[in-house]
Amino acid sequence: EPLKDALSAGTQGKKNGSGKRPDYRAQALRLRPQRQALPIYSARSAIIKSITENPTVVIVGETGSGKTTQIPQYLLESGITAGGKTAIAVTQPRRVAATSIAKRVAEEVGTPLGGRVGYTIRFEDCSSDATQLRFCTDGLLLREILADPLLRRYSVVVLDEAHERTLRTDILLGMLKDIQRERTRVAQLNRDAEQTSEEPKGYAPDHRSRGTHVKFDEPEEDEKNDDAVAPVMDEVHGDVSGLDDLHIVVMSATLDAERFSEYFDKAPILYVAGRQFPVTTYYTSEPQSDYLDAAHLATLQIHTDTPSDSGDVLVFLSGQEDIENVERLLLDSAANLPKGVPNLLPCPIFAALPQAQQSRVFDPAPEFTRKVILATNIAETSLTIPGIRHVIDSGVHKVRGFDPRVGESLLVEPISKSSARQRTGRAGREAAGFCYRLYTEADYAQLPEDSIPEIKRCQLSMVVLQLKASGVKDVMKFDFMDRPSRKALKHALLELYALDALDDTGELTPLGKWMAEFPLEPTYAKVIYASAAAGCTREAIDIVSLLSVDSLFYVPADKREESNAAQMAFRSADGDHLTYLNLLRAFNKVNGDSVWCQEHFVNRRNVRHVLDVRQQLNRLCARLGMDIERSCGTDLTSVLRCFLAGFFHNCAMLQPDGTYRSLNGSQVVNIHPASSLFGKKTPAIFYDQLVFTNKLHARAVSAVDSAWIAQAAPKLYGRLQSNSSAYTS
Ligand code: ADP
Ligand code: MG
Numbered sequence: 001e002p003l004k005d006a007l008s009a010g011t012q013g014k015k016n017g018s019g020k021r022p023d024y025r026a027q028a029l030r031l032r033p034q035r036q037a038l039p040i041y042s043a044r045s046a047i048i049k050s051i052t053e054n055p056t057v058v059i060v061g062e063t064g065s066g067k068t069t070q071i072p073q074y075l076l077e078s079g080i081t082a083g084g085k086t087a088i089a090v091t092q093p094r095r096v097a098a099t100s101i102a103k104r105v106a107e108e109v110g111t112p113l114g115g116r117v118g119y120t121i122r123f124e125d126c127s128s129d130a131t132q133l134r135f136c137t138d139g140l141l142l143r144e145i146l147a148d149p150l151l152r153r154y155s156v157v158v159l160d161e162a163h164e165r166t167l168r169t170d171i172l173l174g175m176l177k178d179i180q181r182e183r184t185r186v187a188q189l190n191r192d193a194e195q196t197s198e199e200p201k202g203y204a205p206d207h208r209s210r211g212t213h214v215k216f217d218e219p220e221e222d223e224k225n226d227d228a229v230a231p232v233m234d235e236v237h238g239d240v241s242g243l244d245d246l247h248i249v250v251m252s253a254t255l256d257a258e259r260f261s262e263y264f265d266k267a268p269i270l271y272v273a274g275r276q277f278p279v280t281t282y283y284t285s286e287p288q289s290d291y292l293d294a295a296h297l298a299t300l301q302i303h304t305d306t307p308s309d310s311g312d313v314l315v316f317l318s319g320q321e322d323i324e325n326v327e328r329l330l331l332d333s334a335a336n337l338p339k340g341v342p343n344l345l346p347c348p349i350f351a352a353l354p355q356a357q358q359s360r361v362f363d364p365a366p367e368f369t370r371k372v373i374l375a376t377n378i379a380e381t382s383l384t385i386p387g388i389r390h391v392i393d394s395g396v397h398k399v400r401g402f403d404p405r406v407g408e409s410l411l412v413e414p415i416s417k418s419s420a421r422q423r424t425g426r427a428g429r430e431a432a433g434f435c436y437r438l439y440t441e442a443d444y445a446q447l448p449e450d451s452i453p454e455i456k457r458c459q460l461s462m463v464v465l466q467l468k469a470s471g472v473k474d475v476m477k478f479d480f481m482d483r484p485s486r487k488a489l490k491h492a493l494l495e496l497y498a499l500d501a502l503d504d505t506g507e508l509t510p511l512g513k514w515m516a517e518f519p520l521e522p523t524y525a526k527v528i529y530a531s532a533a534a535g536c537t538r539e540a541i542d543i544v545s546l547l548s549v550d551s552l553f554y555v556p557a558d559k560r561e562e563s564n565a566a567q568m569a570f571r572s573a574d575g576d577h578l579t580y581l582n583l584l585r586a587f588n589k590v591n592g593d594s595v596w597c598q599e600h601f602v603n604r605r606n607v608r609h610v611l612d613v614r615q616q617l618n619r620l621c622a623r624l625g626m627d628i629e630r631s632c633g634t635d636l637t638s639v640l641r642c643f644l645a646g647f648f649h650n651c652a653m654l655q656p657d658g659t660y661r662s663l664n665g666s667q668v669v670n671i672h673p674a675s676s677l678f679g680k681k682t683p684a685i686f687y688d689q690l691v692f693t694n695k696l697h698a699r700a701v702s703a704v705d706s707a708w709i710a711q712a713a714p715k716l717y718g719r720l721q722s723n724s725s726a727y728t729s
Pocket of ligand 2: 068160381382383
């Protein structure tokens with residue numbers, strides 16, 4: 001009885017005897033009927049059979065049918081982890097999905113989170129040696145490949161949400177295909193070795209097969225007897241004795257399964273039935289100029305026009321900033337609802353939100369209260385939130401865009417028809433529902449059928465660095481499911497070359513190897529590297545951590561002036577990077593006091609997230625032998641110069657006409673209104689990122705001397721003169 005097996009871990013957990021521990025087993029038993037009621041349950045044995053009998057299986061099923069939470073459990077129950085000797089990895093494109101699904105599955109399995117079921121995401125590890133089911137981000141698994149090129153620890157890798165085609169999912173697809181091939185080869189050798197048991201396992205490694213389509217037939221006798229090569233295998237792959245095949249499961253919520261199947265040598269496709277109630281869709285009659293306002297008003301209208309027991313509301317927005325803005329609007333309205341109208345409870349969900357607040361989304365609303373979930377794409381297919389009957393679709397999402405002339409920028413763009421349909425579907429999970437599209441029907445008709453895979457539209461330097469560090473020699477020949485343009489790949493290679501991560505033959509340099517250790521874009525890793533020589537590692541880590549969140553300040557629409565005035569307390573004349581640093585220092589001085597944060601319009605939850613990131617980066621840097629306490633004291637210009645070691649591509653110069661033009665492509669770049677340098681004229685600036693709204697906006701901007709840029713990238717900008725005497729105001 002496999003379910004019994006799954007529950008036994010809970011009984012062990014109880015032995016602790018404190019009496020205070022939650023009764024994991026009872027909880028799992030309580031959830032069991034829910035599990036068995038899911039559409040996927042009837043396919044349980046067919047799924048297990050198919051996965052164990054095939055190297056790769058593609059599974060397609062509607063959102064909410066139980067793919068993510070159930071299939072990994074079925075595998076666990078089937079004994080595929082060989083009594084805990086191996087594990088199952090399930091990848092998610094988003095951190096929040098990995099953590100909240102792991103939490104739910106741990107409850108269903110009946111084990112404390114981090115025990116038999118756990119998760120690992122960037123900057124956070126909630127797993128242990130006992131973990132047999134690990135939820136992680138796709139980026140995290142890519143990093144794991146660096147340390148364990150054959151993923152020896154896993155017998156199954158489940159690539160979830162493959163239809164989203166994020167950059168990292170696409171890279172993983174290619175890497176896993178290689179790893180699977182090599183594992184099959186090694187496993188075959190192991191089986192053969194077992195048969196001719198007196199022969200020690202001295203087989204030849206064949207690293208050359210990486211990235212090629214060499215099919216292994218029979219081990220060649222002379223290679224088998226060549227003892228001298230065995231240690232090489234050890235060095236590259238670690239101990240591979242007893243290593244078995246790697247099973248790959250690709251899961252998708254849309255019907256594009258054939259492409260995945262083709263890619264994995266015609267892997268079988270399993271279709272899982274879903275359950276869907278009808279959803280009535282409404283459009284606006286006019287295009288909306290402000291979708292945040294429109295979302296706020298639509299929510300209030302639903303709330304006052306329909307009884308609160310008619311279900312919760314789910315609002316799709318583009319990102320954390322949108323979400324926090326609508327949250328504030330709603331909190332204001334919620335405080336002023338007419339007597340007799342039920343309460344309104346906004347529940348945001350995004351990555352920087354503490355775990356406890358994330359899980360509030362899943363808790364049933366208190367009595368006489370309606371929940372309004374404010375989410376991004378994450379609620380489209382990754383998370384199923386119970387109780388939703390009304391969906392409000394802003395029609396936009398945030399995507400990464402790449403243009404070789406300006407580098408990468410973030411854009412808020414219209415979604416695809418396929419996304420719009422998924423969003424609508426969320427309203428009909430439990431009963432008939434309603435979807436309010438904040439755009440016109442004509443606009444809907446104009447939407448593209450599908451979104452473009454991320455790999456075709458973003459900066460590739462980080463993944464190219466990872467591919468190189470994982471031993472992929474020629475990235476141009478990598479087996480991409482959708483090939484990025486040669487131009488984009490070349491741009492990435494050139495950028496890595498300019499950062500000194502690659503040498504002029506395209507080989508990884510020692511610095512490149514070092515940079516690949518960081519779960520950061522190579523530009524940030526370079527900054528941290530440069531900080532060692534400049535003696536400001538502490539400040540560099542602080543600022544890199546500060547840049548990991550969307551916003552450090554609240555800027556309520558109706559309190560812009562007050563918020564700006566409060567921010568003045570932290571302002572540095574040099575710009576945002578040092579302003580952020582001042583903020584962090586002030587925050588630490590008052591221990592993150594919440595009243596202080598409110599008075600200064602400081603986004604407390606984001607700054608706390610910054611502290612988590614900083615702790616993890618400190619740990620990593622210390623492990624790499626850096627002196628993380630090394631501080632430059634009051635001479636903060638040295639930190640800015642370190643930033644240029646990574647960000648020389650993100651520089652712009654003031655023109656006689658008063659505009660800034662980017663150094664690498666002569667594009668007009670505007671300083672973002674939220675920047676401390678907004679409205680200021682300074683000869684040269686660098687920025688953390690570009691955001692495209694109605695025009696290109698540089699976010700997180702600091703003033704620099706152009707001579708520093710020349711010194712940071714002499715190959716590119718050596719001709720720049722110092723601007724200390726140039727025009728300023
Ligand atoms: P899929 O991956 O096919 O979209 P999931 O496995 O994520 O489906 O979800 C299956 C079902 O489990 C959902 O329909 C939902 O009812 C339930 N569920 C998932 N996560 C939670 C949670 N955190 N709280 C309550 N119910 C949940
Ligand atoms: Mg899922």
